[in-house]
Amino acid sequence: MKSTYKAVEVYEPGKFRVVERQVSEPGAGQVRIRVEACGICHTDAATVMGVYPGLTLPRVPGHEVVGRIEGLGAGVSRWKIGQRVGVGLIAGEDGVCESCRRGDPVNCQNPVTSGVTVDGGYAEVMIAEARAISSVPDELTSAEAAPLLCAGITTYNALRNAGLRGGDLVAVQGLGGLGHLGIQFARHLGFRTVAIGRGRDKEKLAKDLGAHVYIDTAAEDVVAVLQRMGGARAILVTGTSGSAMGSLVPGLSAHGKLIVVGVPQDPIQLNAFPLVFGGRSIYGSLTGTPIDGEDTLAFSVLENIRPMIETVPLEQAADAYARMMEGKARFRMVLVTKNGAAQGTPRKPLRLPQRGDGLLRMIGDHVSKHTELSTDSKPLSYPFRLLVEKSELLRQRPEHAKMPDDIRTKTRPYFGMTVPPVAERRERPRSESTYHWLTSAVFEMT
Ligand SMILES: NC(=O)c1ccc[n+]([C@@H]2O[C@H](COP(=O)([O-])OP(=O)(O)OC[C@H]3O[C@@H](n4cnc5c(N)ncnc54)[C@H](OP(=O)(O)O)[C@@H]3O)[C@@H](O)[C@H]2O)c1
Numbered sequence: 001m002k003s004t005y006k007a008v009e010v011y012e013p014g015k016f017r018v019v020e021r022q023v024s025e026p027g028a029g030q031v032r033i034r035v036e037a038c039g040i041c042h043t044d045a046a047t048v049m050g051v052y053p054g055l056t057l058p059r060v061p062g063h064e065v066v067g068r069i070e071g072l073g074a075g076v077s078r079w080k081i082g083q084r085v086g087v088g089l090i091a092g093e094d095g096v097c098e099s100c101r102r103g104d105p106v107n108c109q110n111p112v113t114s115g116v117t118v119d120g121g122y123a124e125v126m127i128a129e130a131r132a133i134s135s136v137p138d139e140l141t142s143a144e145a146a147p148l149l150c151a152g153i154t155t156y157n158a159l160r161n162a163g164l165r166g167g168d169l170v171a172v173q174g175l176g177g178l179g180h181l182g183i184q185f186a187r188h189l190g191f192r193t194v195a196i197g198r199g200r201d202k203e204k205l206a207k208d209l210g211a212h213v214y215i216d217t218a219a220e221d222v223v224a225v226l227q228r229m230g231g232a233r234a235i236l237v238t239g240t241s242g243s244a245m246g247s248l249v250p251g252l253s254a255h256g257k258l259i260v261v262g263v264p265q266d267p268i269q270l271n272a273f274p275l276v277f278g279g280r281s282i283y284g285s286l287t288g289t290p291i292d293g294e295d296t297l298a299f300s301v302l303e304n305i306r307p308m309i310e311t312v313p314l315e316q317a318a319d320a321y322a323r324m325m326e327g328k329a330r331f332r333m334v335l336v337t338k339n340g341a342a343q344g345t346p347r348k349p350l351r352l353p354q355r356g357d358g359l360l361r362m363i364g365d366h367v368s369k370h371t372e373l374s375t376d377s378k379p380l381s382y383p384f385r386l387l388v389e390k391s392e393l394l395r396q397r398p399e400h401a402k403m404p405d406d407i408r409t410k411t412r413p414y415f416g417m418t419v420p421p422v423a424e425r426r427e428r429p430r431s432e433s434t435y436h437w438l439t440s441a442v443f444e445m446t
Protein backbone atom coordinates (compact mmCIF):
# COMPACT_ATOMS: atom_id res chain seq x y z
CA MET A 1 0.00 0.00 0.00
CA LYS A 2 1.19 3.51 -0.82
CA SER A 3 2.43 5.34 2.25
CA THR A 4 0.86 8.63 1.19
CA TYR A 5 -2.61 9.73 0.13
CA LYS A 6 -4.10 12.70 -1.65
CA ALA A 7 -6.16 15.26 0.26
CA VAL A 8 -7.68 18.64 -0.52
CA GLU A 9 -7.09 21.09 2.30
CA VAL A 10 -8.15 24.65 3.03
CA TYR A 11 -4.89 26.39 3.92
CA GLU A 12 -6.24 29.90 4.36
CA PRO A 13 -9.81 31.25 4.18
CA GLY A 14 -11.25 30.66 0.72
CA LYS A 15 -8.21 28.75 -0.62
CA PHE A 16 -7.86 25.05 -1.42
CA ARG A 17 -4.79 23.05 -2.36
CA VAL A 18 -4.20 19.41 -3.22
CA VAL A 19 -1.58 17.85 -0.93
CA GLU A 20 0.04 14.45 -0.34
CA ARG A 21 -0.11 13.30 3.27
CA GLN A 22 1.40 10.38 5.17
CA VAL A 23 -1.02 7.55 5.90
CA SER A 24 -1.21 7.15 9.68
CA GLU A 25 -2.46 4.35 11.90
CA PRO A 26 -5.86 4.79 13.56
CA GLY A 27 -5.67 5.42 17.30
CA ALA A 28 -7.58 3.54 19.97
CA GLY A 29 -11.30 3.48 19.17
CA GLN A 30 -10.73 4.75 15.63
CA VAL A 31 -10.87 3.32 12.11
CA ARG A 32 -9.03 4.30 8.96
CA ILE A 33 -11.30 4.63 5.96
CA ARG A 34 -10.28 4.50 2.29
CA VAL A 35 -12.66 7.16 1.06
CA GLU A 36 -14.74 6.51 -2.06
CA ALA A 37 -17.05 9.53 -2.09
CA CYS A 38 -17.69 12.75 -0.18
CA GLY A 39 -20.59 15.15 -0.71
CA ILE A 40 -20.09 18.92 -0.65
CA CYS A 41 -22.48 20.42 1.90
CA HIS A 42 -23.18 24.13 2.25
CA THR A 43 -21.94 23.86 5.86
CA ASP A 44 -18.46 23.24 4.40
CA ALA A 45 -18.46 26.99 3.71
CA ALA A 46 -17.87 27.57 7.44
CA THR A 47 -14.63 25.57 7.15
CA VAL A 48 -13.62 27.06 3.82
CA MET A 49 -14.16 30.61 5.11
CA GLY A 50 -12.39 29.74 8.38
CA VAL A 51 -15.33 30.75 10.60
CA TYR A 52 -16.53 27.45 12.14
CA PRO A 53 -16.03 27.75 15.93
CA GLY A 54 -13.06 25.67 17.07
CA LEU A 55 -11.57 25.44 13.56
CA THR A 56 -7.85 25.73 12.85
CA LEU A 57 -6.37 25.79 9.34
CA PRO A 58 -5.12 23.95 7.38
CA ARG A 59 -8.07 21.60 7.47
CA VAL A 60 -9.54 19.00 5.09
CA PRO A 61 -13.31 19.74 4.83
CA GLY A 62 -16.02 17.16 4.20
CA HIS A 63 -18.63 15.44 6.36
CA GLU A 64 -20.66 13.36 3.90
CA VAL A 65 -18.09 10.61 3.66
CA VAL A 66 -18.39 7.02 2.44
CA GLY A 67 -15.57 4.52 2.10
CA ARG A 68 -14.20 1.17 3.20
CA ILE A 69 -12.50 0.41 6.47
CA GLU A 70 -8.85 -0.50 5.93
CA GLY A 71 -7.47 -0.20 9.45
CA LEU A 72 -8.83 -0.80 12.96
CA GLY A 73 -7.48 0.92 16.07
CA ALA A 74 -7.13 -0.81 19.43
CA GLY A 75 -10.41 -1.83 21.02
CA VAL A 76 -12.53 -1.67 17.85
CA SER A 77 -14.49 -4.90 17.58
CA ARG A 78 -17.81 -3.95 15.99
CA TRP A 79 -16.41 -3.13 12.56
CA LYS A 80 -14.48 -5.19 10.03
CA ILE A 81 -11.77 -4.49 7.49
CA GLY A 82 -13.38 -4.03 4.06
CA GLN A 83 -16.76 -2.98 5.47
CA ARG A 84 -18.34 0.03 3.76
CA VAL A 85 -19.22 2.81 6.18
CA GLY A 86 -20.08 6.49 6.30
CA VAL A 87 -19.31 9.48 8.51
CA GLY A 88 -21.37 12.62 9.02
CA LEU A 89 -20.80 16.01 10.64
CA ILE A 90 -21.07 15.22 14.35
CA ALA A 91 -18.50 12.46 14.37
CA GLY A 92 -17.97 11.51 18.00
CA GLU A 93 -19.48 12.76 21.24
CA ASP A 94 -17.28 13.26 24.30
CA GLY A 95 -19.66 11.20 26.43
CA VAL A 96 -19.17 13.37 29.52
CA CYS A 97 -20.85 16.74 28.92
CA GLU A 98 -24.35 17.46 30.19
CA SER A 99 -26.03 16.77 26.80
CA CYS A 100 -24.24 13.44 26.52
CA ARG A 101 -25.11 12.54 30.09
CA ARG A 102 -28.74 13.32 29.23
CA GLY A 103 -28.58 10.94 26.26
CA ASP A 104 -28.37 13.64 23.58
CA PRO A 105 -25.03 13.07 21.84
CA VAL A 106 -25.97 15.13 18.76
CA ASN A 107 -25.90 18.23 20.93
CA CYS A 108 -22.64 17.26 22.65
CA GLN A 109 -20.87 20.41 23.83
CA ASN A 110 -17.45 19.14 22.80
CA PRO A 111 -17.94 16.89 19.78
CA VAL A 112 -15.49 15.62 17.20
CA THR A 113 -16.68 17.47 14.07
CA SER A 114 -15.66 16.17 10.64
CA GLY A 115 -13.84 18.79 8.59
CA VAL A 116 -13.66 21.14 11.59
CA THR A 117 -11.94 19.64 14.66
CA VAL A 118 -10.54 16.75 12.57
CA ASP A 119 -9.80 16.30 8.87
CA GLY A 120 -12.81 15.29 6.83
CA GLY A 121 -13.60 13.50 3.60
CA TYR A 122 -12.16 15.66 0.79
CA ALA A 123 -9.38 13.05 0.75
CA GLU A 124 -8.47 9.51 -0.20
CA VAL A 125 -8.13 8.54 3.46
CA MET A 126 -9.91 9.62 6.64
CA ILE A 127 -9.46 8.62 10.26
CA ALA A 128 -12.81 8.42 12.06
CA GLU A 129 -14.07 7.56 15.52
CA ALA A 130 -15.51 4.04 15.40
CA ARG A 131 -18.48 5.15 17.53
CA ALA A 132 -19.42 7.71 14.88
CA ILE A 133 -19.66 5.58 11.76
CA SER A 134 -22.72 4.16 10.04
CA SER A 135 -22.95 0.98 8.01
CA VAL A 136 -23.81 1.54 4.32
CA PRO A 137 -26.20 -0.91 2.59
CA ASP A 138 -25.20 -2.58 -0.68
CA GLU A 139 -28.17 -1.12 -2.54
CA LEU A 140 -26.56 2.33 -2.56
CA THR A 141 -23.45 3.35 -4.43
CA SER A 142 -20.96 5.30 -2.32
CA ALA A 143 -21.70 8.50 -4.25
CA GLU A 144 -25.44 8.07 -3.62
CA ALA A 145 -25.02 7.25 0.05
CA ALA A 146 -22.68 10.15 0.88
CA PRO A 147 -25.20 13.05 0.71
CA LEU A 148 -27.66 11.01 2.76
CA LEU A 149 -25.25 11.23 5.71
CA CYS A 150 -25.73 14.97 6.16
CA ALA A 151 -28.32 16.44 3.80
CA GLY A 152 -30.38 13.25 4.12
CA ILE A 153 -30.19 12.56 7.83
CA THR A 154 -30.85 16.23 8.63
CA THR A 155 -34.08 16.45 6.67
CA TYR A 156 -35.28 12.91 7.45
CA ASN A 157 -34.70 13.29 11.20
CA ALA A 158 -36.26 16.74 11.34
CA LEU A 159 -39.40 15.47 9.62
CA ARG A 160 -39.77 12.16 11.40
CA ASN A 161 -39.25 13.73 14.85
CA ALA A 162 -41.71 16.59 14.34
CA GLY A 163 -44.79 14.81 15.68
CA LEU A 164 -46.50 14.93 12.29
CA ARG A 165 -49.15 12.54 11.07
CA GLY A 166 -49.75 10.94 7.70
CA GLY A 167 -51.62 13.28 5.36
CA ASP A 168 -50.43 16.46 7.12
CA LEU A 169 -49.59 19.42 4.91
CA VAL A 170 -45.82 19.81 5.05
CA ALA A 171 -43.79 22.35 3.10
CA VAL A 172 -40.10 22.25 2.32
CA GLN A 173 -38.50 25.62 1.58
CA GLY A 174 -35.37 25.63 -0.59
CA LEU A 175 -34.38 23.21 -3.29
CA GLY A 176 -30.72 22.63 -2.72
CA GLY A 177 -28.84 19.65 -1.32
CA LEU A 178 -31.05 19.44 1.77
CA GLY A 179 -34.29 20.62 0.20
CA HIS A 180 -34.39 18.16 -2.69
CA LEU A 181 -34.04 15.30 -0.21
CA GLY A 182 -36.49 16.92 2.21
CA ILE A 183 -39.16 16.85 -0.51
CA GLN A 184 -38.58 13.15 -1.14
CA PHE A 185 -38.66 12.29 2.56
CA ALA A 186 -41.79 14.37 3.15
CA ARG A 187 -43.58 12.63 0.31
CA HIS A 188 -42.48 9.15 1.33
CA LEU A 189 -43.31 9.73 4.99
CA GLY A 190 -46.86 10.24 3.79
CA PHE A 191 -47.29 14.00 3.90
CA ARG A 192 -49.11 16.27 1.50
CA THR A 193 -45.94 17.84 0.21
CA VAL A 194 -45.38 21.41 -0.90
CA ALA A 195 -42.07 22.62 -2.32
CA ILE A 196 -41.26 26.31 -1.93
CA GLY A 197 -38.64 27.63 -4.36
CA ARG A 198 -37.57 30.75 -6.18
CA GLY A 199 -38.53 30.83 -9.84
CA ARG A 200 -40.23 28.37 -12.14
CA ASP A 201 -37.10 26.56 -13.30
CA LYS A 202 -37.15 24.05 -10.43
CA GLU A 203 -40.89 23.34 -10.52
CA LYS A 204 -40.67 20.24 -12.67
CA LEU A 205 -37.77 18.86 -10.67
CA ALA A 206 -39.64 19.46 -7.42
CA LYS A 207 -42.69 17.62 -8.74
CA ASP A 208 -40.57 14.78 -10.09
CA LEU A 209 -39.06 14.47 -6.60
CA GLY A 210 -42.55 14.03 -5.17
CA ALA A 211 -43.94 17.49 -4.39
CA HIS A 212 -47.72 17.63 -4.86
CA VAL A 213 -47.61 21.40 -5.16
CA TYR A 214 -44.88 23.88 -6.06
CA ILE A 215 -44.97 27.49 -4.88
CA ASP A 216 -42.77 30.00 -6.67
CA THR A 217 -41.94 32.75 -4.17
CA ALA A 218 -41.01 35.09 -7.02
CA ALA A 219 -44.53 34.98 -8.47
CA GLU A 220 -46.87 33.88 -5.70
CA ASP A 221 -47.80 34.87 -2.16
CA VAL A 222 -46.58 31.75 -0.29
CA VAL A 223 -48.50 32.50 2.88
CA ALA A 224 -51.76 32.99 0.99
CA VAL A 225 -51.31 29.76 -0.99
CA LEU A 226 -50.48 27.75 2.15
CA GLN A 227 -53.42 29.25 4.03
CA ARG A 228 -55.76 28.44 1.12
CA MET A 229 -54.60 24.84 1.53
CA GLY A 230 -55.42 24.95 5.25
CA GLY A 231 -52.03 26.04 6.60
CA ALA A 232 -48.91 23.88 6.86
CA ARG A 233 -48.49 21.66 9.92
CA ALA A 234 -44.77 22.11 9.41
CA ILE A 235 -42.43 24.02 7.15
CA LEU A 236 -38.91 22.64 6.92
CA VAL A 237 -36.71 25.60 6.02
CA THR A 238 -33.49 24.52 4.34
CA GLY A 239 -32.42 27.75 2.62
CA THR A 240 -29.49 30.00 3.35
CA SER A 241 -31.50 33.20 3.72
CA GLY A 242 -32.80 34.24 7.15
CA SER A 243 -35.10 36.89 5.74
CA ALA A 244 -36.84 34.20 3.63
CA MET A 245 -37.56 32.09 6.73
CA GLY A 246 -39.41 34.26 9.26
CA SER A 247 -41.92 35.48 6.69
CA LEU A 248 -43.21 31.89 6.28
CA VAL A 249 -44.55 31.61 9.85
CA PRO A 250 -48.03 32.97 8.97
CA GLY A 251 -48.29 30.15 6.39
CA LEU A 252 -48.43 27.62 9.24
CA SER A 253 -51.67 26.19 10.61
CA ALA A 254 -52.49 26.71 14.30
CA HIS A 255 -49.80 24.86 16.28
CA GLY A 256 -47.76 24.53 13.10
CA LYS A 257 -43.98 24.38 13.35
CA LEU A 258 -41.26 26.16 11.46
CA ILE A 259 -38.37 23.70 11.59
CA VAL A 260 -35.09 25.44 10.88
CA VAL A 261 -32.32 23.32 9.39
CA GLY A 262 -30.70 25.92 7.11
CA VAL A 263 -28.14 28.10 8.85
CA PRO A 264 -28.20 31.53 7.19
CA GLN A 265 -25.71 34.26 8.00
CA ASP A 266 -28.42 36.93 8.31
CA PRO A 267 -30.91 36.98 11.22
CA ILE A 268 -34.36 35.41 10.98
CA GLN A 269 -36.94 38.22 11.22
CA LEU A 270 -40.01 37.19 13.17
CA ASN A 271 -43.33 38.79 13.88
CA ALA A 272 -44.71 37.70 17.28
CA PHE A 273 -48.36 37.97 16.26
CA PRO A 274 -48.69 34.68 14.31
CA LEU A 275 -46.59 32.89 16.93
CA VAL A 276 -48.89 33.89 19.78
CA PHE A 277 -52.26 33.85 18.00
CA GLY A 278 -52.27 30.26 16.80
CA GLY A 279 -49.62 28.87 19.16
CA ARG A 280 -47.13 28.39 16.34
CA SER A 281 -43.52 27.56 17.07
CA ILE A 282 -40.08 27.75 15.57
CA TYR A 283 -37.11 25.58 16.47
CA GLY A 284 -33.87 24.23 15.02
CA SER A 285 -32.79 20.69 14.27
CA LEU A 286 -29.24 19.44 13.93
CA THR A 287 -28.34 16.36 11.86
CA GLY A 288 -28.50 13.08 13.89
CA THR A 289 -26.65 10.17 15.45
CA PRO A 290 -24.82 7.40 13.55
CA ILE A 291 -27.78 5.09 14.06
CA ASP A 292 -30.08 7.81 12.69
CA GLY A 293 -27.71 7.76 9.70
CA GLU A 294 -28.33 4.05 9.27
CA ASP A 295 -32.08 4.66 9.56
CA THR A 296 -31.82 7.31 6.85
CA LEU A 297 -29.96 4.96 4.52
CA ALA A 298 -32.38 2.10 5.23
CA PHE A 299 -35.45 4.30 4.64
CA SER A 300 -33.93 5.56 1.41
CA VAL A 301 -33.42 2.00 0.20
CA LEU A 302 -36.92 1.00 1.32
CA GLU A 303 -38.61 3.91 -0.41
CA ASN A 304 -36.19 4.22 -3.32
CA ILE A 305 -35.08 7.71 -2.33
CA ARG A 306 -31.81 8.90 -3.86
CA PRO A 307 -30.03 12.23 -3.96
CA MET A 308 -29.63 13.81 -7.38
CA ILE A 309 -25.89 14.21 -7.68
CA GLU A 310 -23.12 15.52 -9.91
CA THR A 311 -19.90 13.61 -9.36
CA VAL A 312 -16.44 15.12 -9.85
CA PRO A 313 -12.94 13.78 -9.19
CA LEU A 314 -11.53 14.66 -5.77
CA GLU A 315 -8.84 16.89 -7.29
CA GLN A 316 -11.56 19.22 -8.66
CA ALA A 317 -12.94 19.97 -5.20
CA ALA A 318 -12.42 23.73 -5.50
CA ASP A 319 -14.46 23.97 -8.71
CA ALA A 320 -17.19 21.71 -7.34
CA TYR A 321 -17.38 23.77 -4.14
CA ALA A 322 -17.69 26.96 -6.21
CA ARG A 323 -20.51 25.40 -8.23
CA MET A 324 -22.39 24.56 -5.02
CA MET A 325 -21.89 28.08 -3.63
CA GLU A 326 -23.20 29.60 -6.86
CA GLY A 327 -26.40 27.55 -6.47
CA LYS A 328 -25.66 25.63 -9.69
CA ALA A 329 -25.39 22.11 -8.27
CA ARG A 330 -28.28 19.80 -9.23
CA PHE A 331 -28.51 19.09 -6.40
CA ARG A 332 -25.42 17.79 -4.65
CA MET A 333 -21.82 17.87 -5.80
CA VAL A 334 -20.06 14.65 -4.77
CA LEU A 335 -16.30 14.20 -4.87
CA VAL A 336 -15.25 10.76 -5.98
CA THR A 337 -11.77 9.31 -5.35
CA LYS A 338 -10.14 6.83 -7.69
CA ASN A 339 -11.32 4.04 -5.37
CA GLY A 340 -14.83 5.43 -5.59
CA ALA A 341 -14.67 5.72 -9.37
CA ALA A 342 -13.79 2.03 -9.56
CA GLN A 343 -17.14 1.25 -7.90
CA GLY A 344 -19.07 2.40 -10.97
CA THR A 345 -21.21 5.39 -11.76
CA PRO A 346 -24.39 6.18 -9.88
CA ARG A 347 -27.64 5.63 -11.63
CA LYS A 348 -30.16 8.28 -12.48
CA PRO A 349 -32.52 9.03 -9.58
CA LEU A 350 -35.92 7.57 -10.02
CA ARG A 351 -39.20 9.35 -10.17
CA LEU A 352 -41.80 8.27 -7.65
CA PRO A 353 -44.66 6.18 -8.87
CA GLN A 354 -47.60 8.55 -9.32
CA ARG A 355 -51.34 8.24 -9.35
CA GLY A 356 -52.26 6.14 -12.36
CA ASP A 357 -49.02 4.17 -12.22
CA GLY A 358 -50.77 1.12 -10.81
CA LEU A 359 -48.32 -1.31 -12.29
CA LEU A 360 -45.35 0.67 -11.01
CA ARG A 361 -46.78 0.72 -7.51
CA MET A 362 -47.10 -3.06 -7.62
CA ILE A 363 -43.54 -3.41 -8.82
CA GLY A 364 -42.36 -1.07 -6.06
CA ASP A 365 -44.21 -3.15 -3.46
CA HIS A 366 -42.61 -6.32 -4.75
CA VAL A 367 -39.18 -4.78 -4.76
CA SER A 368 -39.42 -3.59 -1.17
CA LYS A 369 -40.94 -6.83 -0.03
CA HIS A 370 -38.13 -8.83 -1.60
CA THR A 371 -35.43 -6.50 -0.41
CA GLU A 372 -36.70 -6.86 3.12
CA LEU A 373 -36.80 -10.61 2.82
CA SER A 374 -33.31 -11.10 1.52
CA THR A 375 -30.96 -12.92 3.86
CA ASP A 376 -27.97 -11.55 2.03
CA SER A 377 -28.67 -8.57 -0.15
CA LYS A 378 -25.86 -9.32 -2.60
CA PRO A 379 -27.52 -11.93 -4.80
CA LEU A 380 -30.76 -9.99 -4.72
CA SER A 381 -29.75 -6.39 -5.04
CA TYR A 382 -28.65 -6.42 -8.66
CA PRO A 383 -31.79 -7.91 -10.21
CA PHE A 384 -34.00 -5.75 -8.01
CA ARG A 385 -32.10 -2.69 -8.90
CA LEU A 386 -32.37 -3.50 -12.57
CA LEU A 387 -36.06 -4.10 -12.12
CA VAL A 388 -36.58 -0.69 -10.59
CA GLU A 389 -34.49 0.97 -13.26
CA LYS A 390 -36.52 -0.71 -15.93
CA SER A 391 -39.69 0.41 -14.25
CA GLU A 392 -38.51 3.98 -14.76
CA LEU A 393 -38.29 3.29 -18.48
CA LEU A 394 -41.71 1.73 -18.32
CA ARG A 395 -43.03 4.98 -16.88
CA GLN A 396 -41.96 6.73 -20.03
CA ARG A 397 -44.30 4.47 -21.98
CA PRO A 398 -47.29 4.72 -19.66
CA GLU A 399 -49.71 3.25 -22.15
CA HIS A 400 -48.24 -0.16 -21.25
CA ALA A 401 -48.91 0.31 -17.56
CA LYS A 402 -52.61 0.17 -18.27
CA MET A 403 -52.45 -3.14 -20.08
CA PRO A 404 -51.35 -5.84 -17.68
CA ASP A 405 -53.16 -8.59 -19.59
CA ASP A 406 -51.47 -7.61 -22.76
CA ILE A 407 -48.11 -7.57 -20.99
CA ARG A 408 -48.77 -10.96 -19.51
CA THR A 409 -49.52 -12.46 -22.92
CA LYS A 410 -46.52 -10.90 -24.53
CA THR A 411 -44.04 -11.86 -21.90
CA ARG A 412 -45.03 -15.40 -20.93
CA PRO A 413 -41.89 -16.87 -22.55
CA TYR A 414 -39.71 -14.73 -20.28
CA PHE A 415 -41.12 -15.94 -16.97
CA GLY A 416 -38.47 -16.33 -14.34
CA MET A 417 -35.71 -14.84 -16.42
CA THR A 418 -34.40 -12.43 -13.81
CA VAL A 419 -35.84 -13.77 -10.60
CA PRO A 420 -33.32 -14.90 -7.99
CA PRO A 421 -33.69 -18.48 -6.72
CA VAL A 422 -36.47 -18.88 -4.20
CA ALA A 423 -34.03 -20.62 -1.87
CA GLU A 424 -32.32 -17.30 -1.32
CA ARG A 425 -35.40 -15.77 0.23
CA ARG A 426 -36.53 -16.24 3.78
CA GLU A 427 -40.11 -16.84 2.73
CA ARG A 428 -42.03 -17.00 -0.48
CA PRO A 429 -43.29 -13.69 -1.82
CA ARG A 430 -46.97 -12.89 -1.57
CA SER A 431 -47.58 -13.85 -5.15
CA GLU A 432 -44.78 -15.62 -6.89
CA SER A 433 -46.50 -15.71 -10.25
CA THR A 434 -47.39 -12.01 -10.23
CA TYR A 435 -43.82 -11.25 -9.38
CA HIS A 436 -42.56 -13.39 -12.26
CA TRP A 437 -44.71 -11.80 -14.88
CA LEU A 438 -44.08 -8.30 -13.60
CA THR A 439 -40.35 -8.83 -13.70
CA SER A 440 -40.48 -10.31 -17.16
CA ALA A 441 -42.92 -7.75 -18.41
CA VAL A 442 -40.65 -4.94 -17.48
CA PHE A 443 -37.76 -6.53 -19.29
CA GLU A 444 -39.81 -7.31 -22.33
CA MET A 445 -41.03 -3.79 -22.70
CA THR A 446 -37.81 -1.85 -22.25
N1 LIG B 1 -29.23 21.57 10.48
C1 LIG B 1 -28.25 20.81 10.04
O1 LIG B 1 -27.87 19.83 10.67
C2 LIG B 1 -27.65 21.13 8.70
C3 LIG B 1 -27.05 20.11 7.97
C4 LIG B 1 -26.57 20.42 6.70
C5 LIG B 1 -26.67 21.69 6.20
N2 LIG B 1 -27.23 22.67 6.96
C6 LIG B 1 -27.41 24.04 6.45
O2 LIG B 1 -28.51 24.00 5.57
C7 LIG B 1 -28.37 25.02 4.58
C8 LIG B 1 -28.56 24.44 3.19
O3 LIG B 1 -27.52 23.55 2.92
P1 LIG B 1 -27.43 22.86 1.46
O4 LIG B 1 -26.23 22.00 1.51
O5 LIG B 1 -28.74 22.30 1.11
O6 LIG B 1 -27.14 24.15 0.55
P2 LIG B 1 -27.26 24.31 -1.04
O7 LIG B 1 -27.31 23.01 -1.69
O8 LIG B 1 -26.21 25.28 -1.42
O9 LIG B 1 -28.69 25.01 -1.19
C9 LIG B 1 -28.88 26.32 -0.77
C10 LIG B 1 -30.33 26.54 -0.54
O10 LIG B 1 -30.53 27.87 -0.08
C11 LIG B 1 -31.60 28.47 -0.79
N3 LIG B 1 -31.38 29.89 -0.89
C12 LIG B 1 -30.23 30.54 -1.18
N4 LIG B 1 -30.44 31.87 -1.18
C13 LIG B 1 -31.75 32.04 -0.89
C14 LIG B 1 -32.57 33.19 -0.77
N5 LIG B 1 -32.08 34.41 -0.90
N6 LIG B 1 -33.87 33.01 -0.45
C15 LIG B 1 -34.37 31.77 -0.29
N7 LIG B 1 -33.63 30.66 -0.40
C16 LIG B 1 -32.33 30.80 -0.70
C17 LIG B 1 -31.59 27.80 -2.12
O11 LIG B 1 -32.93 27.87 -2.55
P3 LIG B 1 -33.43 27.80 -4.08
O12 LIG B 1 -33.68 26.39 -4.33
O13 LIG B 1 -34.66 28.58 -4.10
O14 LIG B 1 -32.30 28.36 -4.91
C18 LIG B 1 -31.15 26.40 -1.79
O15 LIG B 1 -32.25 25.62 -1.42
C19 LIG B 1 -27.00 25.65 4.83
O16 LIG B 1 -27.18 26.81 5.60
C20 LIG B 1 -26.28 24.58 5.62
O17 LIG B 1 -25.26 25.13 6.44
C21 LIG B 1 -27.73 22.39 8.19
Ligand SMILES: [Zn+2]
Pocket residue numbers: 041042043044063089150151
Ligand atom coordinates in the same frame (compact mmCIF):
# COMPACT_ATOMS: atom_id res chain seq x y z
ZN1 LIG C 1 -23.65 19.04 6.05
Ligand SMILES: [Zn+2]
Pocket residue numbers: 093094095096097098099100101105107108109110111
Ligand atom coordinates in the same frame (compact mmCIF):
# COMPACT_ATOMS: atom_id res chain seq x y z
ZN1 LIG D 1 -20.84 15.56 25.09
